[in-house]
Amino acid sequence: MEDLYFDCHIHSNHSHDSLMRPGRILKQAKKAGLTGVAITDHDTIRGSLEARKLEKEIGVTVIPGAEILTGSGDIIGLLVNEEIRSRRWDEVIDEIREQGGVSVLPHPYRSHPNVLELAKAVDLIEVWNARSTVEQNERALQLAGRLQKPGMYGSDAHTYAEIGNVSALVDPGTWEVKRVVRAGCSPRSAVIRSQVTHHLKRREFLQLLQSGWRYLWKNID
Template structure:
């Protein structure tokens, strides 16, 4: 039986609902050999995951999901084997989180203009700490509590997602800058959930620019897209990765998908590791 890895999961360090140690436990229960912790613009959850993994025998791949904007929409670039204990790298991520905070302020203001009784303070009470790493799922939860929507999906469709009534996108780094940032830090740059962007021209631009890999096996990529991205990966010599994009639970349902449901083989992990080791040599 082939050993597998889930290369895209979130924890309470960003907009997941599980502690990092819980992600590790779920990975062990799913029979995974490796797990990547890829919180949005932070590496804060990695040390706890590493500690938990030592007892359970699961390899933790230190990762991050970097937020950027390309052609007017959010583009996420996954970084693997990043230097999660390096102060300079953490400083870059802190600045990205500050931009996320600005985006949240604009989103809340837009929702208020639409007549919704929501405040930044009420949203931010959902998360302890002062690092301002609040994401749109937290705002969606508040909208559910207010009775404005009944599900997270409805919140994104109507208000928070691309084309939603409150959607905003303040200036952020470009995907090219995100790729460069990850690679300069010695990490490996992989495009997250390309099927979400509905812009294959942009995906190809980023491949040519210098992506190391592309996330083929993701719950938001359909079968036709998976075939297309796999073909491009072979054509350009990129690593094919996969991950569940697990964010914990919203009510009874796992969000986006259950940890371990979308994976990559350990051969992909070894390819990522080899790139990182060569880059850091």
């Protein structure tokens, strides 16, 4: 079997803070030397399902997934083919497993109030996130080691330039990382861009913009 070099945490335009199109994500991934990606949009699998239709054409394997926001922080579900309905962290993990999927605790030391409880419950822990600090990633690695949980690596890309910031050789049977090829960090500018995108995609902003255009149109001489 061909070696699988994956970036397991990418967001498309189906997330509220990204503008990346699934097809172009796959092309950029191939250019970066990846053989596979996991598209894990916020609260939906739509981006990954759209990308799967193009994987044979482009030649990049797509793992369907989603990053679900719960009251205790985000949980990623990989290998899921139906939307996750619950928003309770324990029920989210149950739903993922009921679909035969794999549950992941992403960026444990960013916005997770009960890290240890979640870390014990999931299948994998993201030990390197290109948008986290080196210190946060080091703590995540120590956490995974303490609990003897397999680690996952992801760029958490929201912009095309971030795709491939992470590349890990994975075991397709267990999803354990066999070798880390690349573990980079995203520039602060990329994080700011996704925050701006989130603001611009908000319904309230779009309504305000539409109102402004309607006002201008009515008042043009």
